[in-house]
Every structure is written in structure tokens, then in C-alpha cells.
Amino acid sequence: MLRDNRNRIIAAAVLVAISIWLSVAFSGPQALEVTFFDVGDGLCVFVYTPSGRSILVDCGSSSWRDNSDIGRRLVAPYIQSRGLDSIDVAVLTHPHADHMSGYPGLLDLKPARLILECGADYDSPEHVEFKKAAKRSNAKRNVARRGQVIDMGDGVRADILHPAGVHYLDLNDNSIVIRLIYKNANILLTADASKDAEEEILESGVDVHAQVLQVGHHGSRTATTPKWLAAVNPKIAVISCSKRSRHNFPSRKVTQRLDSFGVRTYTTAKCGAITITTDGDTIKVRTRRNSFR
Numbered sequence: 001m002l003r004d005n006r007n008r009i010i011a012a013a014v015l016v017a018i019s020i021w022l023s024v025a026f027s028g029p030q031a032l033e034v035t036f037f038d039v040g041d042g043l044c045v046f047v048y049t050p051s052g053r054s055i056l057v058d059c060g061s062s063s064w065r066d067n068s069d070i071g072r073r074l075v076a077p078y079i080q081s082r083g084l085d086s087i088d089v090a091v092l093t094h095p096h097a098d099h100m101s102g103y104p105g106l107l108d109l110k111p112a113r114l115i116l117e118c119g120a121d122y123d124s125p126e127h128v129e130f131k132k133a134a135k136r137s138n139a140k141r142n143v144a145r146r147g148q149v150i151d152m153g154d155g156v157r158a159d160i161l162h163p164a165g166v167h168y169l170d171l172n173d174n175s176i177v178i179r180l181i182y183k184n185a186n187i188l189l190t191a192d193a194s195k196d197a198e199e200e201i202l203e204s205g206v207d208v209h210a211q212v213l214q215v216g217h218h219g220s221r222t223a224t225t226p227k228w229l230a231a232v233n234p235k236i237a238v239i240s241c242s243k244r245s246r247h248n249f250p251s252r253k254v255t256q257r258l259d260s261f262g263v264r265t266y267t268t269a270k271c272g273a274i275t276i277t278t279d280g281d282t283i284k285v286r287t288r289r290n291s292f293r
């Protein structure tokens, strides 16, 4: 009787030990997550890899009451909720305020190990503040060029498709364009690249195919040509834009074009924050209105 009890206790302890081991072994995130924050007029994309590495692509808005707040009040708390004290890679696709206004506030709270820039200078108070914050964060600073690959581990990589150099007077066309790759899933982040940049990327012969496309320049009709859409061949499109866009983004012409290509389009204006999750094969979309503001 006593021995039976002891055996039962040992068996129970073994079961508990196994279940703890299983929960530790399988509790890590197995998916790649890409979140497009609802920043109004602007862009801010957080990439979170299966083993917890991070890339932030832009951190700006031009339609918040205080545009410098988005890093401190919107993005930093989200990154904190992931248990991260810093960002592995912070990308500034091009130095326009709607892509960088929140970076100083964010980098002061969540410093980056590496900052990637397009190499174009722009004389604006926001860019001065960005450069000061980058210096304070002690990050390594690199210029992104076509052909570079950032290996994030777990088979996740970020291929730099553009720019090949600073060739354009229009800063938008110097935007860093990134193709995220995880097994069979591809997500293309084009920032504000417009048709001239699209044309140059296609001419370079790099692979642009992606199931998910961040539509260039907030859905402006200066980007997302039929030729570009045919080459990328996305199933899902994400447009970062405001409900009351001063520029009337997204252009109806572009949304109609996306429809005619059979692409399911999500806008941050209508959906709020948009999170794409993939295990490398299937792709899921989750939207959360007002949850990060």
C-alpha cells in the first residue's frame, strides 16, 4: 500500500516533469510576425522572428497630434510587450518625417544594435533629431545597398532589393526596399518607392515575387504599376494610410488595380494595426483596431 502510494507519487512527478519540459520545448514562437502599426499618415513595421529577433522598418507619422510621440507611446510599449529591451535592426527607408518622426523617442527607450539607412541626406529638423538619436543609441550604422542580405536566424532573411545607390532627386525613390523571406513565404516592404524605383528593381532582375506586398507610397498612384503587380504577384496587399489622408491616399486607381489582380487589400485606415503571421507556408492576417493607440 505504502509502495503503491510512493509509485503513484513518482509517476505523477515524472508526468509533471515531462509536461514542464514539453511546455518549455514548444512554448517559443514558431512563426514570423510582421505588424503594420496604425500610424495614420506614415509607416512603421515591426518584424519579429521565431527566436525573438527584431527589425523595425520606419517609425514615423505626420498626422498624430505630436508626431514624435509614436515611438515612445505606440511602438516602445509594443516592443516591451514582447519582452525586448532593444531592437536588432532599425531601418530608416528614407529620411522623410512620416517615416522617422518617432525614431528619436523610440531609440532612447529601445536602442538598436544596427541602423540601416538609404544614404540620402535631407535637411530637416526631424532628420537632425534622428541623427542625434542614432548617435546616442551607439548603434552601428550602415548604408543599405542592393544585394545585401541580413540573416536573422531561423531561416529568416531580409534581402535588400533597393537602392543600388542614391540616384534620385525624389527621396521616395531612394527608399530601401526589403524582401523578407521565411521558408516559402515572402513579404515585400517597398516604403515609398514609386514607379521609377519599381522599374529599376525589375530591370535589375532580382526576385520580387511575394505573397504579401506593402503597397508603395501609401497607395499613391505614383506607384504600383500593372507591370510591378504582375511581377510581384501578391495575394495580400497592405496599405499604410490615414482615414483623413491629406493626399487622398490610397488612390482609387491603385485599389481598383489591386482588385483586378485578385489581391486582398488591407488598409491601416480601415483595419487599424495589421499583423501578418506565417510559419513559412500558410499566411494569416489579424487586424486590431485602436489596440495600440
Ligand SMILES: [Zn+2]
Binding pocket: 042, 043, 096, 098, 099, 192, 217, 218
Ligand atoms: Zn511616406
